[in-house]
Amino acid sequence: MAIGVKVMKRPEREVSYVRATLKGMALTFRHMFRTRVTMEYPEEKSTRDDRGAWAISPRWRGTHRMLTDEQGRSKCVACGLCPQVCPANCIKLVPGEDEQGNRYPLIYEIDEFRCVFCGYCQEVCPEEAIHVGVHYENAEYGRDRFVYDLERLSSQTHPVSTLWDPTDPKGE
Amino acid sequence: MADELVNVTIEGVALAVPKGTTVIEAAKRAGILVPHYCYHPSLSSPAVCRMCLVEVEKAPKLLPACVTTVAEGQVVHVNSAAAKKAREGVLEFLLINHPLDCPICDQAGECELQDYVFQEGRPRTRYAEFAKRYNPVEDFGPDILYVPNRCILCTRCVRFMEEVAEEPVLNVSERGDRAYIGISQRQALDHPWAGNVVDLCPVGSLLSKDFLHKARAWDLDKAASICPGCTQGCNISIDTRDDVVVRIRPRPNLEVNRHFICDYGRSNYRWLNRGDRVEAPLVREGDRYVATDWDTAFTRLQQILDGASGAAVLLASGRASTESLGLVRRMLEGFALSAAVQVPIGEEAPLPGIPGLALRRERAPNLLGAEWLGYDRDWDAAMRAVGDAAVVVVLDADLTEPELATLTGASGVVILLATVASTSVARAELVLPVTTMAEEHGTYVNRDGRIQRFEQAKAPPGMARPAWWIAGEVLEGPGSDASAPSTAAEAFELVAEHWPGFEGVSYGDIGFAGRLLTPAMAPSPSEAAR
Numbered sequence: 001m002a003i004g005v006k007v008m009k010r011p012e013r014e015v016s017y018v019r020a021t022l023k024g025m026a027l028t029f030r031h032m033f034r035t036r037v038t039m040e041y042p043e044e045k046s047t048r049d050d051r052g053a054w055a056i057s058p059r060w061r062g063t064h065r066m067l068t069d070e071q072g073r074s075k076c077v078a079c080g081l082c083p084q085v086c087p088a089n090c091i092k093l094v095p096g097e098d099e100q101g102n103r104y105p106l107i108y109e110i111d112e113f114r115c116v117f118c119g120y121c122q123e124v125c126p127e128e129a130i131h132v133g134v135h136y137e138n139a140e141y142g143r144d145r146f147v148y149d150l151e152r153l154s155s156q157t158h159p160v161s162t163l164w165d166p167t168d169p170k171g172e
Numbered sequence: 173m174a175d176e177l178v179n180v181t182i183e184g185v186a187l188a189v190p191k192g193t194t195v196i197e198a199a200k201r202a203g204i205l206v207p208h209y210c211y212h213p214s215l216s217s218p219a220v221c222r223m224c225l226v227e228v229e230k231a232p233k234l235l236p237a238c239v240t241t242v243a244e245g246q247v248v249h250v251n252s253a254a255a256k257k258a259r260e261g262v263l264e265f266l267l268i269n270h271p272l273d274c275p276i277c278d279q280a281g282e283c284e285l286q287d288y289v290f291q292e293g294r295p296r297t298r299y300a301e302f303a304k305r306y307n308p309v310e311d312f313g314p315d316i317l318y319v320p321n322r323c324i325l326c327t328r329c330v331r332f333m334e335e336v337a338e339e340p341v342l343n344v345s346e347r348g349d350r351a352y353i354g355i356s357q358r359q360a361l362d363h364p365w366a367g368n369v370v371d372l373c374p375v376g377s378l379l380s381k382d383f384l385h386k387a388r389a390w391d392l393d394k395a396a397s398i399c400p401g402c403t404q405g406c407n408i409s410i411d412t413r414d415d416v417v418v419r420i421r422p423r424p425n426l427e428v429n430r431h432f433i434c435d436y437g438r439s440n441y442r443w444l445n446r447g448d449r450v451e452a453p454l455v456r457e458g459d460r461y462v463a464t465d466w467d468t469a470f471t472r473l474q475q476i477l478d479g480a481s482g483a484a485v486l487l488a489s490g491r492a493s494t495e496s497l498g499l500v501r502r503m504l505e506g507f508a509l510s511a512a513v514q515v516p517i518g519e520e521a522p523l524p525g526i527p528g529l530a531l532r533r534e535r536a537p538n539l540l541g542a543e544w545l546g547y548d549r550d551w552d553a554a555m556r557a558v559g560d561a562a563v564v565v566v567l568d569a570d571l572t573e574p575e576l577a578t579l580t581g582a583s584g585v586v587i588l589l590a591t592v593a594s595t596s597v598a599r600a601e602l603v604l605p606v607t608t609m610a611e612e613h614g615t616y617v618n619r620d621g622r623i624q625r626f627e628q629a630k631a632p633p634g635m636a637r638p639a640w641w642i643a644g645e646v647l648e649g650p651g652s653d654a655s656a657p658s659t660a661a662e663a664f665e666l667v668a669e670h671w672p673g674f675e676g677v678s679y680g681d682i683g684f685a686g687r688l689l690t691p692a693m694a695p696s697p698s699e700a701a702r
Contacts, residue, residue, distance in 0.1 A: 078276075078385070079275030079276060079388070080388040080390075081275070084388070084391075095385045095386075101309065103276040127275060
């Protein structure tokens, strides 16, 4: 049984691919002379200082960092406000007392998988100890490595978030 | 009381109070809190903190509400501009030397200074450039630390030791802004009731070493309970954090313990946190115990009770609730029963300032309740009866080594209703896990015949159930019989209908101040009023 095929009679210039190809290539070649917008991550990384198009915001809320005092001890006094305020319930804190009678955290753990990075812990901290970090590279080989203990939190070196200041909403 | 009534208006609320009532108490009746530090209903009022200053119309100056008695037609303003300004000033003075260490202070969250400053204090300090006074932390006694920096010199602790404990070891030393609470030399704050100064302290100046850094106030769950320490029956609050009891604090009951509990009761909570609890019914098979479910355990229990006849011995702990004592006793009604309640004996420690309040010698909170339910105090006689008994039931009693040996040598069947595993070494046919008093609702009858309810403070471990539930299931027969009690209130009804001493009493009318019952005297409902 023969199949009826309808053949459209169009002008040659409309069905030719040459014109479309040239049009596409023209666009491609035009982009070669434009300024580059791609950053070659991870060979190239943004830093906070360059403030360029790819600079990460100083208000970025990434994985945590615990600040330490001059003696290298964490500034945390185990007041218990961050586990209280944490909406994701990801902070585990057990307070203890050192030889001088100072209150300090025996156990301080943040489960970064549970964390929703709201930054409330930094906001509530009366000692300016726990901070959310301006940091986004968190790959690990195992899930258990995402529970950051006090030592890990204290040894982080990335910059800390400035958070959003309602009295200075534009960060000026 | 046929007292003369005085009409006053406090914050627009008109009320009539007996003559001689202080303004602060009258305001409390009107439901208005006058902020205060030095005033405490169980202590004298020196009016030193100046926090309770209120505006009284037609009075030339603000008056301290804690010592001013009400007068006819008085109009009092607690929250007027003048009174608020005065409180703001007082708070500012208190904060001059008060350290900003709320994050590490145990009182944070239940601190009256924190509360009032938050409510009506100045938002900013005017003393930023001056260094705060500093004094080191002092060790006052076995369980008490004094942090002088936080002290606001309300002198509640001094007055408690002087007037209530009648052992004046504390004083106010120095004067002016150098003043601090001093302790007399060569003496320690070791009175058996001294721990109350920690509760009395409105700030975090007097701290319990036991509770130090243990939990934050806002982490705690509180349950109204009755102290299981002695026959006094002090009202307590069991504070738990994640189902672990972290402290015991007094709960006011003007009829029993006012605002105080003794240090023995305060520290008597570690047994509630024991980890070696029986968590499932254990049935003996040969030489070993096999954990089973409740249905199997009940079948076995029923078999034992049906198969035995003659004499039975019931050895009960003095900490068992009225419901448990009553229903377990009813469970054994078919036997010639000798029931005994265990009464550990300790030393009596009275609180001189409050007549009728003491840590009693008999360390069994439900001794009178047990006696009303037909339990005997003669423990040794019951132990002697073990040898001839067909059934021996132990209700959570703490057994000594020789007593365990007696049980092991018993010819009858031994059934343990136990909280901790260590009691199960006796040759028991059946070990049934029961709850402690912190894990169940119940009632205790104190030495005055006051029946008081206690609430569940934490979850029971594993399959542990109240002893009244076990007895109730047996009494009402096997299976899910609707008539078996499923709440402590229903269990109490079963007890009340059986023993005339509890007749006509139900959970609803015991209330939280308790109700005075005496088997000789008909209980009067007016006793429930505080």
